[in-house]
Amino acid sequence: MNIPNMLTMSRFVLIPLFLAFYFNDHAVTALLIILLAGLTDLLDGYIARRSGQITLTGTMLDPLADKLMMLSVVVALLIGGEIPWSAAAIMAFREVGMIVSSTIFYFRGLRTVPANVYGKLTTFVYYVAIVFLFLDVPGGVGILWCAVALSFVTTGVYLMKFRRLNRAS
Numbered sequence: 001m002n003i004p005n006m007l008t009m010s011r012f013v014l015i016p017l018f019l020a021f022y023f024n025d026h027a028v029t030a031l032l033i034i035l036l037a038g039l040t041d042l043l044d045g046y047i048a049r050r051s052g053q054i055t056l057t058g059t060m061l062d063p064l065a066d067k068l069m070m071l072s073v074v075v076a077l078l079i080g081g082e083i084p085w086s087a088a089a090i091m092a093f094r095e096v097g098m099i100v101s102s103t104i105f106y107f108r109g110l111r112t113v114p115a116n117v118y119g120k121l122t123t124f125v126y127y128v129a130i131v132f133l134f135l136d137v138p139g140g141v142g143i144l145w146c147a148v149a150l151s152f153v154t155t156g157v158y159l160m161k162f163r164r165l166n167r168a169s
Helices: 003-023 027-051 056-079 085-107 117-134 140-168
Strands: none
Touching: 003 027, 003 056, 027 056, 027 117, 056 085, 056 117, 085 140, 117 140
């Protein structure tokens, strides 16, 4: 297993760690774990591309780790009363939809679209919202709604690129 894949796998381990700290009233530590997970996401992609270590395993597990971490954060914030049900439901619907569709596409032999600037921007806005929410900074829910809206724009861009990519092959 290469270093980028080990970094990806570490995010799966960070999920229960995050949940344990969050639900035991250690919100700042839980936030630091989320930020660590975000850092490993940046590093694994950077290292994989830079050193030519992109693997099928990494290509499949990296987005899964991201989606599961985000779902864990959404569930925790919902249970903690930090975000409205409507935001959690919409976010969960999109994240689960992305996981299921990626799995279906993979097993049908279709190519997936690599991350792009819109996806990275969406992730950044989500992280800003999460930081605001965890630190009780006003405006966190508003930023979260911006991230939700941006995530659907990003999904539309991915779908258009996906169709173009698989129509050409």
